[in-house]
Amino acid sequence: MTTGNCYILKFDSKQEIALETKQLKIFYDEYEAISAADLQIPRFKITALIGASGSGKSTFLRSLNRMNDGIASVQGQIWYRDLDLNSREIDVYAMRRQIGMVFQRPNPFPKSIYENITFALERHGITDKKELDERVETALRQAALWDEVKDKLNKSALALSGGQAQRLCIARAIALKPDILLLDEPASALDPISTAQLEETLINLKQQYTIVIVTHNLPQAARISDYTAHFSQGVVVEFNGTTETFTQPKIALTNEYVSGDFG
């Protein structure tokens, strides 16, 4: 363990970077929820954000695709394809097509399973029936839901179980073929079996997508992620490979958190 307060891994040029924050600060009114986070999100990897409740990891995640607009004030830069997403010129709607998000509680629309997926596609101008069908099937297959719902695509999505509904939400997000998928504690409302299915889905998805996942479940972070960032009181105290973070943490705070000595 080093004597410093923080350890943030920087990638060399061999690893492609999907997203990078520079001096990202997030305020709720006066309260500083995130202070100066510098984080590189590697492409085609799963990056887990862990930390105690209130450490700011969800706030950080939601800022990455500007879902905090109007809720919190976000300062600093979020670099994506040489563009600063946190600037005025960015069309947030077009940007969110590239950076999708799945929430803590499954939130399918009160529409049919099919319409849940085509909703966003149609909004973005895809109206060809054949292409829609294709996209729906591909997305459902990628989300490992196809076999369970292929015969009831026109049934209400509200009839799905929690785990199925969450996989539908993932399918809905990846049907847009985004670059990056942000997941905010996607398994916290699911039972262990559904969680296992979801984790398997995510591991398969990482071949094509960059995934950032907030989780309270440390074993889950250890199981599925390649890199782990530990948030504590609004600061990224450690960011490193998942194995390193969990087995040889460089920062005392992280050691306490991952070994359960916390609080």
Added chain:
Amino acid sequence: MDKIRASILTPSRSSKLERRGKWLSLLCLGSICIVVIAIFGFITYRGLATFTTDHVSLSKFLTGTDWNPSVSKSGAPLVGALPMIAGSFLITILATALAIPFAIGTALMMTDVTPKTGTRILQPVLELLVGIPSVVYGFVGLTVVVPAMRNIFGGSGFGILSGTFVLFVMVLPTITSMTVDALTSVPKSFRYASLALGATRWQTIYKVVLRSATPGILTAIVFGMARAFGEALAVQMVVGNATLMPYSLVAPASTLTSVLTTGIGNTVMGTAQNDALWSLALILLIMSLTFNLAIHLIANRGSLKR
């Protein structure tokens, strides 16, 4: 028997009180039911007298266009209620149709567009609109709307159109506040989900929020219609009270309620003129039951959970 067993077996004071309370509330419920049933029974009994004792045929009553209960023709009084029925429906549909876009727009302002300022300004406005007595609306209609109609369309200014404008203001708060309820009951998570998929705010409002709230908004509209249909005083003050078919929106006309309020004091109980008014009341009652039924049907069929 030991003390504890005894205390458990004998009914305590509070359990007796509880039973008494239960009977008391049941009594209240029962008496209200009796009142409602009595009103229904009475109106039905009196309303049917036109057809039983005065020998008016139902079809003549519903389709006849001459309303002159004091005149008898071929053994039955001239009671064709179609002008009033048409007037009531026309004024209700026009006022509600006019109010719907305003109500939905206002409600969206309060829930989605600018929730904070929208609610801060519009909530008190709506509450004020609800609180104004209908006679005041009628009076304003009489002094502002009727002369305006007279200046624009000529004639007397009294008529369906004036009634429509007055009723529009009166049903607006009803429809708006119920639409607000319907919109706020759409979970925030639907909105986030839609935005996170890259849908714009307008797409989110139109395709997700309004779609999910449709049953609630329909209920709001039916409530507004029920209120418009039943409103008597304000309408009576501006509609002109001529029992003629409303062929023109700016010619004096009448509604079921306006004929009732103007006529009921001038007739003698048990006469054909009086019976005819009761029949109008019966139609009003049936209509309000229909509105209620519609509300229940919409609420049941359209609920989010399937």
